[in-house]
Amino acid sequence: MRKRIAIFASGSGSNAQKIMEHFKYSDSSEVALVLSNNPEAFVLQRADNFEIPTHVFDRHDFYESDEVVNLLKRLDIDLVVLAGFLWLVPDNLLKAFPNKIINIHPALLPKFGGKGMYGDKVHKAVLAAGEEEHGITIHFVNENFDEGEVIYQAKFRVEPGDTLEVIKFNGQQLEHLHYPKVIENLLKKYN
16 A cells, blocks of 8 residues: 655645655655645645645644544545645644654754744845855654754755855755655655
C-alpha cells in the first residue's frame, strides 16, 4: 500500500507543487490531501490541478477540536508535511503523529527561526546580519516554532551585493530540489 502524505500550506504553495509533482507517478507514496487555514490560498488551486482533495479549516477546528486530527487518521496519513504553513501545530496533532510531522524553514536553523520568522522576514534578517551563507532546514515539528530535530540542511554562499530577490530565489531552488527527496527518504523508513 502506498504511503500517504498530507500537506499543510497557508499561501501560494510552490513547495507543495514540487511535492505533488514529485509523487504524482510514484508507486510507493502519494499526496492524499492538501489542507489550508486560508480559504484564498493558491495552494488549493494547485492541489485541484493535480486532482488532490483539499480541506480548509479555521482556528477553532485546528486548536479547539479534533476535527483535523480525525480527518488525517481517517485517511490513514503516514506523514504530515508543512510547506509554508504559518500556524503553530497543536498538541493533539503532535501526539497523533509523533515524529511524523515535518517542516521546511528558509534559513539555517537555529539561526533566524522562531515565531514571526518566515518568508521575506527571514531573508531580510539574514541580509541585515551580513551573513556569508544562507540556506534551508528541514526538521521535525515539536511544540515550538522551528525548534524540532534537524533532518537536513542545504546552504549557499551569500555574495556581496546579493539582493533580497537573489537570496530568496537561491533558497527556493534548494527547497524545491531537496524537500521532495527528503520526504521520500523519510517515508522509506516508515513501515
